[in-house]
Amino acid sequence: MERSEKEKVVETIKGRFDRMSSAVFLDFQGLNVAAVTKLRDEFRKNGVEYYVVKNTLVRHAIEHQPWAKNLAKTLTGMTGIAWSFEDPSAAAKVVKAFRREKEHEKLKVKGGLIEGQLLGGDAVESQLATMPGKDELRGMLLATMQAPLTQFVQQLNAPAQNFVYLLKAKEDASAAQ
Secondary structure (H helix, E strand, O other): OOHHHHHHHHHHHHHHHHHOOEEEEEEOOOOOHHHHHHHHHHHHHOOEEEEEOOHHHHHHHHOOOOOHHHHOOOOOOOOEEEEEOOOOOHHHHHHHHHHHOHHHOOOEEEEEEEOOEEEEHHHHHHHHOOOOOHHHHHHHHHHHHHHHHHHHHHHHHHHHHHHHHHHHHHHHHHHHO
């Protein structure tokens, strides 16, 4: 790779780290081509960008970040990076689901990065992958916003409902006599 090509790759990587909401660093050693292709497809379906890049190019791209020194331990050996831009937990969820299959257990999570905080490989699967997704959070917010209105409507309907119960009880009492 020539110097100009390397500079373009470094700028691309830098741009991805600037735009990301999270990143997951993977060691894919031992996976066959079919498994890696399947992993890439799953990432694509979930809006995650996945690239295998040289560790030195990544180091150059992130050298001005405050967390770059802590990430140096992660950038050894074969490294694939999965960037999530919309949903911070998307890449971690894909990796966790992918690793559940017995033939894909060779995929290793080296670490993760979210909001400048570094996570270990175990933390990526136990914390980041279990975070609710963007759509789930929207649903929870909507339910929270609707709860007072739902209770208000129930309170408005309560007198009429109680009156119907009273009439039903009266009817049952007269039928029993």
